[in-house]
Amino acid sequence: MINWPCIFKLDGDAELMFLSSETQLVNELDALIWDSSDRLIDSRGQCYLVSFLDGSYRFDVEGNVLSLDAVTQLIREHEFSKAEMCLTKIQFPSIEKAIMSLAIEK
Numbered sequence: 001m002i003n004w005p006c007i008f009k010l011d012g013d014a015e016l017m018f019l020s021s022e023t024q025l026v027n028e029l030d031a032l033i034w035d036s037s038d039r040l041i042d043s044r045g046q047c048y049l050v051s052f053l054d055g056s057y058r059f060d061v062e063g064n065v066l067s068l069d070a071v072t073q074l075i076r077e078h079e080f081s082k083a084e085m086c087l088t089k090i091q092f093p094s095i096e097k098a099i100m101s102l103a104i105e106k
Contacts, residue, residue: 002059003042005099009074011037014081016074018102026057039064043096045071071098078102 008017008028019025025040029050040048040059045066048059066074072091075098092098 002040002048003044003046003096005096005103006040006042007071007074007099007102009039009041011035011039014077016078016102018099020103029057041066041071041074041099043099045095066095068092068095068098071095075101 002022004019004021006019006025008019008025010017017028019028019040029052034050036049036051038050039062040050042048045068047062047064047066049062051058051060075092092101
């Protein structure tokens with residue numbers, strides 16, 4: 001079961017998308033050109049493969065569970081690509097708090 005909020009990580013791109021719900025995710029996927037190598041990462045660090053089959057999206061658990069350090073690194077890379085924040089100051093007490101930090105960007 002996906003633990004919201006989540007981030008969507010496009011393969012080969014530092015950009016991360018904050019997603020508060022499955023409805024928001026489906027709306028974004030409908031509007032995006034995405035690839036099967038892109039990943040959904042939930043508030044526990046669980047990674048999901050996204051696919052579209054028979055008219056609906058599927059979110060299958062991938063063996064990968066990211067650590068807080070790994071999620072923090074993704075957010076640092078995301079912020080670095082925007083060149084708006086000092087990267088050494090980016091630290092979080094939990095994966096959920098790390099993901100929630102991206103909600104502020106909206």
